[in-house]
Amino acid sequence: MNHILAALDPADHDALTTDLRVEHFDSGHVLHEADEPLDHAYFPYDAVVAHSAEQDAGPAVETATIGREGVVSATALIGDDRPFERAVVQLSGQIAVLPAKAVSALHDRSHAFRRLLGAYVQAYAAQMAQSALCSASHSSEARLSRWLLMCVDRTGMTGPLPADSGMLGRLLGVGRPTVTVVTGTLQTAGLIRSAREGITIVDREGLEEACCDCYGRVRRVYDRLLPHARR
Structure with missing residues (x-):
């Protein structure tokens, strides 16, 4: 809903x-x-x-x-x-x-x-401001971690997120080879599993630690301003 x-x-x-x-x-x-x-x-x-x-x-x-x-x-x-x-x-x-x-x-x-x-x-508006800071200041690994966490929050999905390298490249502003390196880094750390059908979060707590603080800042704003909109 x-x-x-x-x-x-x-x-x-x-x-x-x-x-x-x-x-x-x-x-x-x-x-x-x-x-x-x-x-x-x-x-x-x-x-x-x-x-x-x-x-x-x-x-x-x-x-x-x-x-x-x-x-x-x-x-x-x-x-x-x-x-x-x-x-x-x-x-x-x-x-x-x-x-x-x-x-x-x-x-x-x-x-x-x-x-x-x-x-x-x-x-x-707070999300857009934080996203601009994130894009300018944080690593591709941190930004991808943030995007994955946000997608799970917004969809409720527990299975693979159907994200291919082309989409992730446009999201991160990098080429496909860099996408492969970034997803490989997170997978080697045991945080995600990347497969043909998409990306699955394996260790959410670990992914939140790998993520920049932008994810938590934006989530706290939504929880504060819209406390009754998360039921």
């Missing part, structure tokens, strides 16, 4: 239920492009969605990921309806889809929903 939807007041939840549908989206599916009107709101259940910023020349750069703790492109639902970023499904799974206008209308009339969505936007 999506944590934001689960934390809605009963009346607010009922107001959205008639328009809600749950769909399965495959990895690579584009939910929306940047600077285009947002027609739908997406609340991931067990999928992970990546936001990316575009540039005139060169590849897009991933800026943040969203899972069951939040909603895709939340700022476009409470202000201008043209999201700044592109949103692509990174890990396949189920996502609740709602008309963007229905979510915006509920935001306008429900004080409780405004507070809930506002708290999420604040937590998301």
Whole structure:
């Protein structure tokens, strides 16, 4: 279940239920492009969605990921309806889809929903700030550890995370040979198991120790701002 939807007041939840549908989206599916009107709101259940910023020349750069703790492109639902970023499904799974206008209308009339969505936007901003620091300051091993832990938190998956070297290379901003070295380092340390079907966390406690402090800082922000959204 999506944590934001689960934390809605009963009346607010009922107001959205008639328009809600749950769909399965495959990895690579584009939910929306940047600077285009947002027609739908997406609340991931067990999928992970990546936001990316575009540039005139060169590849897009991933800026943040969203899972069951939040909603895709939340700022476009409470202000201008043209999201700044592109949103692509990174890990396949189920996502609740709602008309963007229905979510915006509920935001306008429900004080409780405004507070809930506002708290999420604040937590998301903290995540983006910490991610920028992490990308500039920390090793590929620490950043991959952080991403794996976040994915498990956001999907609830206990089996392999279906992440290939191409995806991890784009995530870390490195080439495939470096991805092989990084995953090999974590596997040799007994923290993960990398196989054709994906990456499995073998020692979560050890992976948290190998991770930079960015993971814990962001998680504490979400727990503080959205204590009722994790049930």
